[in-house]
Amino acid sequence: MKRISTSAMLATTALAAALAGCNQSSSDNMGPAERAGKAVDDAGAKVTSKVQEQVVKADEAAAHVREKMKDATAEASHNLDRATEQVGKKVERAGEKIQDAAH
Numbered sequence: 001m002k003r004i005s006t007s008a009m010l011a012t013t014a015l016a017a018a019l020a021g022c023n024q025s026s027s028d029n030m031g032p033a034e035r036a037g038k039a040v041d042d043a044g045a046k047v048t049s050k051v052q053e054q055v056v057k058a059d060e061a062a063a064h065v066r067e068k069m070k071d072a073t074a075e076a077s078h079n080l081d082r083a084t085e086q087v088g089k090k091v092e093r094a095g096e097k098i099q100d101a102a103h
Contacts, residue, residue, distance in 0.1 A: 030038065
């Protein structure tokens, strides 16, 4: 009987030691697959962060362009109005010259 209890005790101790070795919670004790997985996760997070930064920059640039387009459109409209007014004045003067010549 002592043999069985000694054998059981040795088996239990070996099993406990093996289980303790499998239960590694520290990142320093990670296995190769765990380290590789963590590296992939870290790289993915870094890429996501960089992409988000670029999206924010692109949104800001687009907003700036939209504002500049509003200004440019308003200026073009104003210039077109002035040009139309100048053409109208010249047509009016030409009409007056034609009337003066007809009399």
